[in-house]
Amino acid sequence: MSAPENPAPAGAPPAGKPPEKKPPAPSTVGDVLKGSDIQVGGKYIGWSVRDEVRKEGGSGGLVTSILAGALEKGLVEHVVVLKKSSQYEAVPVLTSDVEDVYASAGSMHMLISNPTKYLRQFQNDATIALAVKPCDMRGIREQQKRNMIDLDKIFTIGLNCGGTMMPYKIRKVTEEVYGVNPDDVRAEEIEKGKLILETTDGEHHAQSIDELEEEDNGRRENCRYCVVKIATNADLACGNWGVMPDYAGKGTFVEVMTEKGAEFLRNAIDGGYAELKVASEPAAEARGKVNSIMLKMSAKTKEEVFVPMQSQTMTDLKKELENCIGCGACRTVCPPCACGTEAKCTAFNDPVDNYDISLFHMIRFLHLMDSCVGCGQCSDVCPADIPLARLYRKFANPMQDELNYVTGMDDRTPPFFEIKLEEVQ
Amino acid sequence: MSEVKTTAASSCASSGEFVPKIVMFCCNWCSYAGADGAGVSRFQQPSNVRVVRVMCSSRVDPVHIYTAFLEGADAVLITGCHIGDCHYVNGNDKTLVKYKFIKSMLNEMGMEDDRLMLRWISASEGQQFAEFVTEMVEKVKALGPSPLRKDGVV
Ligand code: FES
Numbered sequence: 001m002s003a004p005e006n007p008a009p010a011g012a013p014p015a016g017k018p019p020e021k022k023p024p025a026p027s028t029v030g031d032v033l034k035g036s037d038i039q040v041g042g043k044y045i046g047w048s049v050r051d052e053v054r055k056e057g058g059s060g061g062l063v064t065s066i067l068a069g070a071l072e073k074g075l076v077e078h079v080v081v082l083k084k085s086s087q088y089e090a091v092p093v094l095t096s097d098v099e100d101v102y103a104s105a106g107s108m109h110m111l112i113s114n115p116t117k118y119l120r121q122f123q124n125d126a127t128i129a130l131a132v133k134p135c136d137m138r139g140i141r142e143q144q145k146r147n148m149i150d151l152d153k154i155f156t157i158g159l160n161c162g163g164t165m166m167p168y169k170i171r172k173v174t175e176e177v178y179g180v181n182p183d184d185v186r187a188e189e190i191e192k193g194k195l196i197l198e199t200t201d202g203e204h205h206a207q208s209i210d211e212l213e214e215e216d217n218g219r220r221e222n223c224r225y226c227v228v229k230i231a232t233n234a235d236l237a238c239g240n241w242g243v244m245p246d247y248a249g250k251g252t253f254v255e256v257m258t259e260k261g262a263e264f265l266r267n268a269i270d271g272g273y274a275e276l277k278v279a280s281e282p283a284a285e286a287r288g289k290v291n292s293i294m295l296k297m298s299a300k301t302k303e304e305v306f307v308p309m310q311s312q313t314m315t316d317l318k319k320e321l322e323n324c325i326g327c328g329a330c331r332t333v334c335p336p337c338a339c340g341t342e343a344k345c346t347a348f349n350d351p352v353d354n355y356d357i358s359l360f361h362m363i364r365f366l367h368l369m370d371s372c373v374g375c376g377q378c379s380d381v382c383p384a385d386i387p388l389a390r391l392y393r394k395f396a397n398p399m400q401d402e403l404n405y406v407t408g409m410d411d412r413t414p415p416f417f418e419i420k421l422e423e424v425q
Numbered sequence: 426m427s428e429v430k431t432t433a434a435s436s437c438a439s440s441g442e443f444v445p446k447i448v449m450f451c452c453n454w455c456s457y458a459g460a461d462g463a464g465v466s467r468f469q470q471p472s473n474v475r476v477v478r479v480m481c482s483s484r485v486d487p488v489h490i491y492t493a494f495l496e497g498a499d500a501v502l503i504t505g506c507h508i509g510d511c512h513y514v515n516g517n518d519k520t521l522v523k524y525k526f527i528k529s530m531l532n533e534m535g536m537e538d539d540r541l542m543l544r545w546i547s548a549s550e551g552q553q554f555a556e557f558v559t560e561m562v563e564k565v566k567a568l569g570p571s572p573l574r575k576d577g578v579v
Contacts, residue, residue, distance in 0.1 A: 314535040314572035348488050355495040356575055362491040366530050395533050399526065416526060419518045 025282035027244040027251060033276045035266035040259055043284050045243060045251040046268075046276035054250070056105040059240040062252035062274055063131050063157050064105040066236070068098050069273035070129045070264050076155055078122070080115060080130035082108065087185045088167035092118050094128070109190055110167045112220065114375045116140050116335035120148055129155040129264075131238075133164070134228040138373040138408025139335025141233055145414060146338035155264055158231020158257075160239025162190070162294055163223030166380070170195075173217045178205045222376030222389045225302040229294045230287075233409050235261035242279065242287025253279060253287055302397075309394050318356045320391060323384040326351055330378035330388050331364065336371035336407065365395045370415045372396040373407050445565040447474045448493040449502040449558070452482045454512045455547045456504035462551030470555040471562040474502070481505065482543075483516035487527055490541065494573040500540045500565045502557070507545040517545070539564045540571060 028045050038044070047060030053068075054061050070076045081104035082090040090108060092115045095101070115130060116139035122128060132140070137158055143149040174182040180199055187198040194206040195218075212218035231237050235258045242253040254276070256262045268274040331337055331345060339345075345367070349360035374396075378388035400407060403415050412418075451457040457478050463470065479485055482505025493501050503520065511517040524543045531541055542561060546554050 312535065317534055344488060348492075353495070354575075357495070357573070359488065359491055359495065362495075363487065366487050366526060369526055369530060395530050398533065399529055402529075416522065419515055419522060 024245045026280055027242075027247040027253075027283045028277035029280045030278050033269065033278065035270040037278075038256060038262045038265045038269070038276070040256050040262050042262075043242075043253070043255050043279040044265075044276040045247055045279045045283065046254055046265075046274050047247075047251045048274055049272060050102075053102060053105055056102075059243065059252045060247070060250050061105055062254060063159070063238055064101060065273040066157060066264055066268045067129055067131065068101045069268040069271045070155065071096065071098050071101060073267055073271050075264060075267055076127040076129040078126050078128045080119070080128060082111065084108070086183075087188065088171055088182070092130075094122060109163075109188060109195075110165045110170050112164055112166065112377065112380050114139055114333070114335045114377055116143055116149075117333060119154070124150065124153075127153045127155070129157070131157045131159055132231060132234055133159055133161040134231040134233070135161075135226065135335070135373050135375040135408075137231050137234045138228065139375065141408040141411075142336035142371050142373065142414070143338055145411070146336075148338045155260060156231075156234040156236075158234030158237045160230050160237075160241050161223075161226075162229060163219030163226065165195075165219055169217045173207070173212060177207055177212070177217075180205055220376050220380070221305070221387075222374050222379070222393070225298050225305055225393075226374055227295065227298055227302075228406065228409065229291050229298075230255075232257055236265065239287075241290040242283045242285075244280075244283055244286065253283065305390065306394060306397060309390070312394075317391075320386060321357055321361055324358065324361070324386060325384055326358065326360065327383060328360075329381040329383065331360075333377040333381050334368075335373055335375055335377070336368070337364075365392065367416075368392045369396050369399040370403070370405060371407055372400075443566065443569060445473050445499040445562060446497060447500045447502060447558075447561065447565060448498045449474045449476050449504065450479050450482065450485045450489070451476050452505040452511075452517075453478055453480050455506035455510065455545075456482075456554065458548035459504075459546045459550050459554040462549065463555045464551075466551050468552055468555035470558045473562050473565075474558050481511060481513050481516040482520040483511075483513070483523075485520065485523075487523060490527055494540075494571060495575070497571075497574045499568070499571045499574070500542070500561060502561060503541075503543045504546045504554075504557075505543075507547055510547065535572060537568050539568060 046062040048054050048062060048065035050065065053064050067079050071079050078094050078096050079101050080092050080094055081100050083093045084090045088110050090111055092113065114136050116136060119128065119140065120143060137156055140149055140154065140156065144151045171182045174180050174185060174197060178197060180197060184199045185197050186200050189196050193209050195209050195212065196204050196206045198204055209218045230239065237255040237257055238252050240252060243251050256265060269276060328346065345360045345363040349358055372392045374389065374393055376389040378392065382388055405412065405415055451460055460476060482503055485503055490501050503524065505517045505520055506512065508517055520543065528541055532538065544557055546557065
């Protein structure tokens, strides 16, 4: 869709690389750190101590080793890992077997599921660690604000995310654009704005993501206008943005966001799972730069998508929703939706009423005005292909902008429930 | 309810001109008494409004407002006690928050601004009540039928 003139990275985690610096600055300063050196707010570059994790895991396997360390040392009872059923699909699985954690190493950009609702089923009985995208964590935080998830029992490692892709679309382009049998694909990576597929014969096939997106085959639409790319709302914010060429593919940039994050990182170091060094100034700068480039692109797409929607009339809206079959799947997957089985949107919605816009949608549009995190799962699951994410955002954007409320990024009460008692006197 | 409906329907049929249907939620303690006052003092006001009495303006849920519109109301008016006078401490503050959200949502949907209105009217303000109703009926008459109303609904 959008074709940025900028040759800079597009798509999910591109390898951070400052274009004009030569020779490139080193990623790190000083020596390997001891556990006690880790501080909240610190920025580090880390990697796994185990060779096979480094080889399998993306960018040095730091995340895998922190999760494995937390599980083996008993900091958490379970870890949510992704079990790949193919290169295009993975399902979240709850495990306490450290081998499963090691087996899940590696990056995946075709993952569209958001584990928030999945997590809600278990969180009251166990302590769980998991790696999250920014929107996953935003959903988890929104659930926590509604007393549905206890954050004390969850440890999260946030991963930088430039966007995810729809599995079936990538499968299609693998065949049609790449000219490769989809079942031969062994691994995928995004680098410098290109989606690279590695086939079983060891060959690499690359296509520009911008070109894929022109045909709407690249990142999902909601990812293209998403405004949170670094998961600073999690306990640790990890990713390969900010890793200079000297550590490219070998190290992960990590920022410690909470005391809990520091504790888990210390555990990984002291337990002999990971090694860390302090990130250098240029590395941190490079990370911020990638982030701001991504955000600029998002802002542009946001305009392209939503400015034309402002002139939409009620008739257009009715038309968009006219195919709804009332299955409720959009609500089931919705991360901030906290009501459970009996909810206002379903209890008062009677298909017999036969309204042009059902009460279900009217209420959901309203409820999501302050709480939509823009994960886009509603559009993904809709059997009638209604562009729901776009519609929810259409209502949410003006409200969230006006209230200056970035859903799921802080502990503010959801504005719909915010009453100012001072005004009463 | 039924007799009100017949009046509206018959006046519509007889003259052929658009007769707006307006649903009005009145808080029991202030605006409902205000409506009473308007009647007792015999202030003239159009008869297009169906009053629903609620204990507090904060009892008005978004569901009520949406149902009113979907069932064919051309405008919905909410009235309550003045800020600070709510008989349940801060009920009308909550109304205000909800109103802001619903208003913004209806605007995004392509509804005109005047179709949903919130006004604080106290028990002694019978005249203001009558004026508010008159004013709204005029405005809605100019706007025409609500775009959310289903075709064929009278
Ligand atoms: S009692 Fe009148 S608004 Fe609450």
